[in-house]
Amino acid sequence: MSVLDIHVLGSPVLRQETTPVTEITPDIQRLIDDMFETMYAAKGIGLAAPQVGRRERLSVIDVDDNRFVIINPEIGVADGKQKGEEGCLSIPEIYGDVERAMHVLVRATDREGNPFEVDATDLLARCVQHEIDHLHGRLFIDYLSLVKRRAALAKWEKLRQGERSFIRRLNPQEAVSRQHRDEEL
Numbered sequence: 001m002s003v004l005d006i007h008v009l010g011s012p013v014l015r016q017e018t019t020p021v022t023e024i025t026p027d028i029q030r031l032i033d034d035m036f037e038t039m040y041a042a043k044g045i046g047l048a049a050p051q052v053g054r055r056e057r058l059s060v061i062d063v064d065d066n067r068f069v070i071i072n073p074e075i076g077v078a079d080g081k082q083k084g085e086e087g088c089l090s091i092p093e094i095y096g097d098v099e100r101a102m103h104v105l106v107r108a109t110d111r112e113g114n115p116f117e118v119d120a121t122d123l124l125a126r127c128v129q130h131e132i133d134h135l136h137g138r139l140f141i142d143y144l145s146l147v148k149r150r151a152a153l154a155k156w157e158k159l160r161q162g163e164r165s166f167i168r169r170l171n172p173q174e175a176v177s178r179q180h181r182d183e184e185l
């Protein structure tokens, strides 16, 4: 397994629609394993394929020891509301309050190609919605008010200090020194 580079805000792949996975190949399974390793290295709780520059419709999630991959996920039921702070491994150190459904029922395919359902509430539901958004080119900052989004983007540009690359190469020190790390998805 290997830790993959993470694409950050500005990389076009983050805004593109993904392609449904039609067959579980060794390549897909390796991608899933590498994405788990990358997510743990980055101290995140979720990671979607576009964040590692891939177009396959799949995301990995690990919330409160609930670890699974969702391939071709579809939200069947969404009800209730919750508002809470979100971050994203592709927009490090930027956070904002996002309203999400409190409960979702999601149909997906697992690593072996079997269909299954995720019945998620609270933080897990938030994470699942965030990761499914990634698979359709949406980012949490899209939900912020205009004023808050502008402030977040200004902070992001400041943090980048003129950096022109949209690839984030993880190193262990960076991962452990940052605060809020468990809230990035």
Ligand code: NI
Binding pocket: 087, 088, 089, 090, 130, 134, 184, 185
């Ligand atoms: Ni994210």
